[in-house]
Amino acid sequence: MYHKPVLLNECMELLGILPGGTYVDATFGGGGHSRGLLKKLETGRLIAFDQDEDAAQNAFEDPRFTFVNHNFRFMKNFLRLHKQVPVDGIMADLGISSHQIDIPARGFSTRSEGALDMRMDRRKPLTAHTIINTYTEEKLIETFRMYGEIINAKKLASKISEARRAKEIASTTELVAIAKTCAERGKENKYLAQVFQALRIEVNQEMENLEEFLSQCLNVLKSRGRLAVISYHSLEDKMVKNYFRTGNFEGELKKDFYGNVLSPWKMITRKAVVAGEKEIEENSRARSARLRVAEKI
Numbered sequence: 001m002y003h004k005p006v007l008l009n010e011c012m013e014l015l016g017i018l019p020g021g022t023y024v025d026a027t028f029g030g031g032g033h034s035r036g037l038l039k040k041l042e043t044g045r046l047i048a049f050d051q052d053e054d055a056a057q058n059a060f061e062d063p064r065f066t067f068v069n070h071n072f073r074f075m076k077n078f079l080r081l082h083k084q085v086p087v088d089g090i091m092a093d094l095g096i097s098s099h100q101i102d103i104p105a106r107g108f109s110t111r112s113e114g115a116l117d118m119r120m121d122r123r124k125p126l127t128a129h130t131i132i133n134t135y136t137e138e139k140l141i142e143t144f145r146m147y148g149e150i151i152n153a154k155k156l157a158s159k160i161s162e163a164r165r166a167k168e169i170a171s172t173t174e175l176v177a178i179a180k181t182c183a184e185r186g187k188e189n190k191y192l193a194q195v196f197q198a199l200r201i202e203v204n205q206e207m208e209n210l211e212e213f214l215s216q217c218l219n220v221l222k223s224r225g226r227l228a229v230i231s232y233h234s235l236e237d238k239m240v241k242n243y244f245r246t247g248n249f250e251g252e253l254k255k256d257f258y259g260n261v262l263s264p265w266k267m268i269t270r271k272a273v274v275a276g277e278k279e280i281e282e283n284s285r286a287r288s289a290r291l292r293v294a295e296k297i
């Protein structure tokens, strides 16, 4: 299976789908959420984005559906091109698909041998190989600290730098062997996940893309249109939460004369929606999923 959708029913319900509306799935992947959206749409339209060309194989033959093989940071331009602005709802299910993790050559998995790639969009030049082999030690420290929240980033960067002086670090297995020497005994898997997360975020410029995407949502949504975002790590979730709460990325609360919060968004979910035990049992990826939904005022 390409990918099993997470929080599918919750997402469909909270988007409040209008049967004749226009919707965007910013992260098509295996098309699980898109299929759910199309089921609810009668005369409506769905425009789906995915920057990975592999996702195109899942695109539907349906006159209501358009697939765009590009980064969602260009959503506004593509929606204009397809004359689909404004829209009634947008959803994004961030991160990578099971398909991407399952193919060793893509380099996303800590468990199998593959090239240090980690690009979702293979038309882009930056790979994990470039980062690991050419970034300065300072830049490596910053990447691991910022995107992996790794406490001993200095030690890790120094080990990488030492290893690459002897020989280029070419594979995920080589990187795993180096990183393991920096991990606390018994916590190797968690540590490796943090290292790989940091690299993946840097390779794919995930935080920049998310910020750009969220800002555009406000421009392309109708008033009372809804935005649903599922995130899988705290950096993304924090950005989404701050943005929904305050309308800016710093999380600065602006209030009017009467003390009312000035945000262009009304929160539909007061707290993040998380998966139930049954879903987590059937799909371990659901464990870290956090869904937040807001409505444009």
Ligand SMILES: C[S@@+](CC[C@H](N)C(=O)[O-])C[C@H]1O[C@@H](n2cnc3c(N)ncnc32)[C@H](O)[C@@H]1O
Binding pocket: 003, 004, 005, 006, 026, 027, 028, 029, 030, 031, 032, 033, 034, 049, 050, 051, 052, 055, 070, 071, 072, 073, 093, 094, 095, 096, 097, 098, 120, 209
């Ligand atoms: C978690 S999967 C989505 C799974 C999908 N909801 C489903 O039900 O099959 C995330 C997908 O979003 C894509 N993606 C991540 N960031 C993206 C971006 N900035 N622009 C376009 N696609 C992106 C990935 O390539 C991946 O296929």
